[in-house]
Amino acid sequence: MTSKKALATPFMIWIVAGTIIPIGAIAYYGLTDRNDRFTLENVLAIGNSVHLQALWLSVLLALISTVICFLIAYPLAIIMKNSNFGKRGFMIFLFILPMWMNFLLRTMAWQVLLEKNGVINGMLEAIGLPGQEIINTLSAIVLGMVYDFLPFMILPIYNVISKIDDSIIEAAYDLGASTSEVITQIYLPLSVPGIVSGVNMVFIPSLTTFVISNMLGGGKINLIGNIIEQEFTVSSNWNLGSGLSLVMMLFIVVSMIFLERFDKTGEDSFI
Amino acid sequence: MKELIKLEHITKNFGNLRVLDDFSLTVHENEFITLLGPSGCGKTTILRILGGFETADEGKIFFEEKDITDLPANKRNLNTVFQKYALFPHMNVKANIAFGLKINGKSQKYIDDKVDYALNLVNLKGFENRSIDKLSGGQQQRIAMARAIVNEPKVLLLDEPLGALDLKLRQEMQYELIRLKKELGITFIYVTHDQEEALTMSDKVIVINDGYIQQMGTPEEIYNEPENAFVADFIGDSNIIGGTMIKDRLVKINGHEFPCIDEGFGNNKLVDVVIRPEDVIVRERGAGKINGTVLTRVFIGVHYEMLIKSEENEYEWLVQCYEKYDIGEKVSLDVIPSNIQIMNKPTSSDEEAIDLDI
Known part of the structure; x- marks a missing residue:
C-alpha cells in the first residue's frame, strides 16, 4: 500500500498546488469582503441584473454553439466510421489540424476575416454585394465558439462511434430498420458516453470564454466570462470576481451532473 | 422442391483481389445448405451478398424469381445470425428479440406472444429481462437465433454461428440447429469452415475454395466420393x-x-x-500388398491413428485401426476395391x- 501511495506523490503535489490551493483562494476571496470579513454579497451579486443578463446570454450562446457543434460532428462521425481507413485518417487529421495553431491566433484570424473592411466583406463587395455587419455580433461569437471547440465534439463522439461493431449496425438493417431508425435506435443510444463528453467539452469552455467574446464581440457584448475577467483586471475587485466564479463553478457542476445522468454506462465520467 | 434463391454469375472483387468469380448457385425451399471452405474462400462474401451487406460487382440474385440484386438489406425477406451474434448491447433480451417486430409496427400483444414463442423455441424461457452482457456465449447465440426467427424469414443466413463456442456446446448446438430447422420448416444457409459441422447438419454441402465451387452434394457424397484432391483433403x-x-x-x-x-x-x-485412413487395412507382413513400417502411433479415442511409411516409395500412409501395432513394426497394407x-x-x-x- 505505502509504495502505491508513494507513486501518487507527484500527482498529489500537482493537485494540491494547481487545484486545491487556487480553489481555496477563490473560495476565500469569494466569501469575504475587502476587509477580510465573511460575506455572501459577492456570491449573491449574481442576482444583479447586469450579471444575470450576462449569465443568461452566456448560457444561450454556449447552448447554441453546442447544438451546432453536435449537428456538425455527429453525422460526420458516422461518415468517418463508414469510410475506408486512409480516408478516415485524413479526415481526422483535417479536424485536428486547426488545433495545432494557437487558439488566440485562430480567433484573431476570424477577426481579420469578419472585419468591416475585412476579407469577407472585401470579397462580397468585389462581386457587387453589400458588405455585412458580421463582427461584433452574437453570430460572430457563436461562429468563433463553434470553430474553436468543434474538434472537442468530434473526437469523443467519433471515438465511441468507431468502436460500435459493424455487425450490430448490419443486424439492425437486417431486421428491417431504415437508416433513420438505425441512427435513433442504435447509434444514438450507443454513443451517449461520447455525446456527454463532447457536450461537456464544448459547453463548458463556451460558457466561460471571455477571449472569443472579447475579440469577436468587440468588447460590446458582455458574457459572464467577460464580467469576471473585468472584475479581476479592470476593477481590481478580486472578491466580486471570485464570488461570481464560485457561482459559475456551481453552475457547471450542476449541469455536468445533469448530463451524466444520461450516461448510464458510467464510462468517460468527468466527475 | 421449389426454387427459392438463385445466384447467377456473381463476381466480387475487393480491390485487386477476386473473391468470387462467376459464382452460380440455386437454393431450394426448406433446404439446410452449407457453404464450406477454408477462411478467405469467399463463403462469407456469398452470405453477405445474399444478406444485402455487400453488392456484387456482376451477376444477379433472384428470390422467389424476383430480382433482388439492388434491394437493400432492410427490405429482404431473410434474416442473418451473425458470427459474433451482434446483439444490441443497450437492450435487454426481450428488446433485442422484439427489435425487428417493433420496426415492422407489430402490435404489443403480437410482439409479446412472438417473443415468448421464440424464447421457448431456443430453451431460454424467463430470460426476457436479462441484460445481454449477463449471458454466456451459448445463450447469446440462442438469443441471436431467436431475434432472427421471430420475423418469420423464408431464409435464415448463419455466418459461422458456432465458431466462438467451445467443443461440447458446439456439438449440442448442432443438434439444436437441426431441431430448429425442422420445427421452423424454413431454409437455412449456413457458412462454416468446420467440416464436421457441415457433415452433421446439412442436406447439401457446397465446398468452396478460391471463389469457386469445388463440389456440391449430400454429406455422404462429399465424404465418400470427393471429386478432387482439395475436397478429399478438406473433408476429413x-x-x-x-x-x-x-x-x-x-x-x-x-x-x-x-x-x-x-x-x-x-x-x-x-x-x-x-483412400480414407479408416479404409486402410493393416495386416501381418506378407498378408497385404504394400509393405510398410509403423512410424508414429497415437490413441485418439476409439482407435489408433498411425503413420505407416511405405517401403517402396517413402509415402507415409495415414491409417486408423482398432489393433495396436508397435512403432517400428513391419506390416502390410491393403484396401478393398x-x-x-x-x-x-x-x-x-x-x-x-x-x-x-x-
Whole structure:
C-alpha cells in the first residue's frame, strides 16, 4: 500500500498546488469582503441584473454553439466510421489540424476575416454585394465558439462511434430498420458516453470564454466570462470576481451532473 | 422442391483481389445448405451478398424469381445470425428479440406472444429481462437465433454461428440447429469452415475454395466420393496418392495393382487416388500388398491413428485401426476395391490440394 501511495506523490503535489490551493483562494476571496470579513454579497451579486443578463446570454450562446457543434460532428462521425481507413485518417487529421495553431491566433484570424473592411466583406463587395455587419455580433461569437471547440465534439463522439461493431449496425438493417431508425435506435443510444463528453467539452469552455467574446464581440457584448475577467483586471475587485466564479463553478457542476445522468454506462465520467 | 434463391454469375472483387468469380448457385425451399471452405474462400462474401451487406460487382440474385440484386438489406425477406451474434448491447433480451417486430409496427400483444414463442423455441424461457452482457456465449447465440426467427424469414443466413463456442456446446448446438430447422420448416444457409459441422447438419454441402465451387452434394457424397484432391483433403483426413489407371477397374498405386470400381478414366492414365485412413487395412507382413513400417502411433479415442511409411516409395500412409501395432513394426497394407476413390489430376492450381490437416 505505502509504495502505491508513494507513486501518487507527484500527482498529489500537482493537485494540491494547481487545484486545491487556487480553489481555496477563490473560495476565500469569494466569501469575504475587502476587509477580510465573511460575506455572501459577492456570491449573491449574481442576482444583479447586469450579471444575470450576462449569465443568461452566456448560457444561450454556449447552448447554441453546442447544438451546432453536435449537428456538425455527429453525422460526420458516422461518415468517418463508414469510410475506408486512409480516408478516415485524413479526415481526422483535417479536424485536428486547426488545433495545432494557437487558439488566440485562430480567433484573431476570424477577426481579420469578419472585419468591416475585412476579407469577407472585401470579397462580397468585389462581386457587387453589400458588405455585412458580421463582427461584433452574437453570430460572430457563436461562429468563433463553434470553430474553436468543434474538434472537442468530434473526437469523443467519433471515438465511441468507431468502436460500435459493424455487425450490430448490419443486424439492425437486417431486421428491417431504415437508416433513420438505425441512427435513433442504435447509434444514438450507443454513443451517449461520447455525446456527454463532447457536450461537456464544448459547453463548458463556451460558457466561460471571455477571449472569443472579447475579440469577436468587440468588447460590446458582455458574457459572464467577460464580467469576471473585468472584475479581476479592470476593477481590481478580486472578491466580486471570485464570488461570481464560485457561482459559475456551481453552475457547471450542476449541469455536468445533469448530463451524466444520461450516461448510464458510467464510462468517460468527468466527475 | 421449389426454387427459392438463385445466384447467377456473381463476381466480387475487393480491390485487386477476386473473391468470387462467376459464382452460380440455386437454393431450394426448406433446404439446410452449407457453404464450406477454408477462411478467405469467399463463403462469407456469398452470405453477405445474399444478406444485402455487400453488392456484387456482376451477376444477379433472384428470390422467389424476383430480382433482388439492388434491394437493400432492410427490405429482404431473410434474416442473418451473425458470427459474433451482434446483439444490441443497450437492450435487454426481450428488446433485442422484439427489435425487428417493433420496426415492422407489430402490435404489443403480437410482439409479446412472438417473443415468448421464440424464447421457448431456443430453451431460454424467463430470460426476457436479462441484460445481454449477463449471458454466456451459448445463450447469446440462442438469443441471436431467436431475434432472427421471430420475423418469420423464408431464409435464415448463419455466418459461422458456432465458431466462438467451445467443443461440447458446439456439438449440442448442432443438434439444436437441426431441431430448429425442422420445427421452423424454413431454409437455412449456413457458412462454416468446420467440416464436421457441415457433415452433421446439412442436406447439401457446397465446398468452396478460391471463389469457386469445388463440389456440391449430400454429406455422404462429399465424404465418400470427393471429386478432387482439395475436397478429399478438406473433408476429413485422407491419403491422396498419385497412381496410374491401367484400365477400367484396375489402378496401380505404390507399384502394386489394386482392383477398384471406377471406370471411364482411360487406359494408362495418371490419376489421383483417395483412400480414407479408416479404409486402410493393416495386416501381418506378407498378408497385404504394400509393405510398410509403423512410424508414429497415437490413441485418439476409439482407435489408433498411425503413420505407416511405405517401403517402396517413402509415402507415409495415414491409417486408423482398432489393433495396436508397435512403432517400428513391419506390416502390410491393403484396401478393398470399393474404398478406392479415383480422381482426375487437377487441371488448374485452384484445385490443388492444400495441406490443412495432419
